[in-house]
Amino acid sequence: MTDLSSPTAAATASAERKPEGVAPPLWLLAELTYRCPLHCVFCYNPVDYATNARELDTDQWIRILREARALGAAQLGFSGGEPLMRDDLEILVGEARKLGFYTNLITSGIGLTDKRLDDLKTAGLDHIQLSFQDSTQQLNDFLSSTRTFDLKRRVAASIKAHGFPMVMNCVLHRYNLPHVDKIIEMALAMGAEYLELANTQYYGWAFANRAQLLPTREQLEAAEAVVERYRKTHGERCRIFFVVPDYFERRPKRCMNGWGAVFLGVAPDGTALPCHAARGLPGLTFPNVREASLADIWYESAAFNRFRGFDWMKEPCRSCDEKTNDLGGCRCQAYLLTGDAANADPVCDKSPAHEQVVRFVERARDASEAAALHAHGTTAPNEQPILFRNDSNSRKLASQGEIPIEPTPEARR
Ligand code: SF4
Ligand code: SF4
Numbered sequence: 001m002t003d004l005s006s007p008t009a010a011a012t013a014s015a016e017r018k019p020e021g022v023a024p025p026l027w028l029l030a031e032l033t034y035r036c037p038l039h040c041v042f043c044y045n046p047v048d049y050a051t052n053a054r055e056l057d058t059d060q061w062i063r064i065l066r067e068a069r070a071l072g073a074a075q076l077g078f079s080g081g082e083p084l085m086r087d088d089l090e091i092l093v094g095e096a097r098k099l100g101f102y103t104n105l106i107t108s109g110i111g112l113t114d115k116r117l118d119d120l121k122t123a124g125l126d127h128i129q130l131s132f133q134d135s136t137q138q139l140n141d142f143l144s145s146t147r148t149f150d151l152k153r154r155v156a157a158s159i160k161a162h163g164f165p166m167v168m169n170c171v172l173h174r175y176n177l178p179h180v181d182k183i184i185e186m187a188l189a190m191g192a193e194y195l196e197l198a199n200t201q202y203y204g205w206a207f208a209n210r211a212q213l214l215p216t217r218e219q220l221e222a223a224e225a226v227v228e229r230y231r232k233t234h235g236e237r238c239r240i241f242f243v244v245p246d247y248f249e250r251r252p253k254r255c256m257n258g259w260g261a262v263f264l265g266v267a268p269d270g271t272a273l274p275c276h277a278a279r280g281l282p283g284l285t286f287p288n289v290r291e292a293s294l295a296d297i298w299y300e301s302a303a304f305n306r307f308r309g310f311d312w313m314k315e316p317c318r319s320c321d322e323k324t325n326d327l328g329g330c331r332c333q334a335y336l337l338t339g340d341a342a343n344a345d346p347v348c349d350k351s352p353a354h355e356q357v358v359r360f361v362e363r364a365r366d367a368s369e370a371a372a373l374h375a376h377g378t379t380a381p382n383e384q385p386i387l388f389r390n391d392s393n394s395r396k397l398a399s400q401g402e403i404p405i406e407p408t409p410e411a412r413r
Helices: 007-016 058-071 089-099 114-123 137-144 149-161 177-190 204-208 217-234 294-300 331-338 354-373 391-399
Strands: 027-031 075-079 102-107 127-132 166-172 194-199 239-243 263-266
Touching: 027 058, 058 089, 058 294, 075 089, 089 102, 089 114, 114 149, 127 149, 137 149, 149 166, 149 177, 166 177, 177 194, 177 217, 194 217, 217 239, 217 354
Parallel strands: 027 075, 027 263, 075 102, 102 127, 127 166, 166 194, 194 239
Antiparallel strands: none
């Protein structure tokens, strides 16, 4: 294998082998561990994460950082699970800093003590993204199945006291969309420079809990109006991003800006992924950084080349005059909703499967009306209970084989 210990030598080596039309990755997501003290019902980790507990060690991660930087990646996210579960995080941040990455810690805040903040500051961490589940203790703690709300608030104050720029992140869904004004007020009170209101995208655990989480169109429109109001009055103090769930659109998103185009994820066990949800796609063998260099993986592996360009497309995408806009949408969504990752993303109203998406949205409205009649309940009366992300549920779901389209009752808590 090429010696990639020197970024300069490695950059030259990879540039020489760069196939025409394939740009280098810009963004590396280092998923250091799937371990996490929280149990979020919308967690984006794979539902079978508990069967992939093996983690890369410090030296292996350092090699990955060097190779990624040599390839051209400039943005680096440390994520998980909870990346603070790794006690070598500070070492990796320090190495990333030396290599010239812009680094972002994506965290629930659990374990982010003043000592670790001091050490991360010294190591050169640039930015912290802190997640909350809601503006109320009751819902925050329910959705994560922990008592962590007060701790997160203290961590937010410490992050600011240490002088880090902070993004507050809150995943939105049926339960907390009515609280958007309070969530914004909380971000303003905490001094967050950015607020990411990310409506749930339905992969991983969120897909398993889709019937409980999907909001109504009316809820979304009301929340968007609130966001617009705050942007006008407080836009200078805090930039607010509002990411609309694509089930409510008629055209799909340009997922990851294209498969193998700018994003390179490395899972805790070393599996390299063009999208962090792609692991569940059947028929693809994703390469592992233990066995191949990142340059080989990015430019030459069958998995990273599988959905590049347009040749893989089926109709209606193949002959569609909009295909350069959205590249056919999301491959994971196409698989989850049609059983074939090469189909058009059914969010698109040209897809023969689009009716399914329309039906889900209609069912969300019915469920919401039923829940309103069922005062004080956290789920509508006819729904199954919500599924929490934990090792036991993960093993049950994994034993069912492929990503479950609808999880069985036994896998629910
Ligand atoms: S979404 Fe929640 S459970 Fe999943 S990794 Fe993040 S904090 Fe942990
Ligand atoms: S048919 Fe395919 S390429 Fe055309 S707009 Fe729909 S998803 Fe995009």
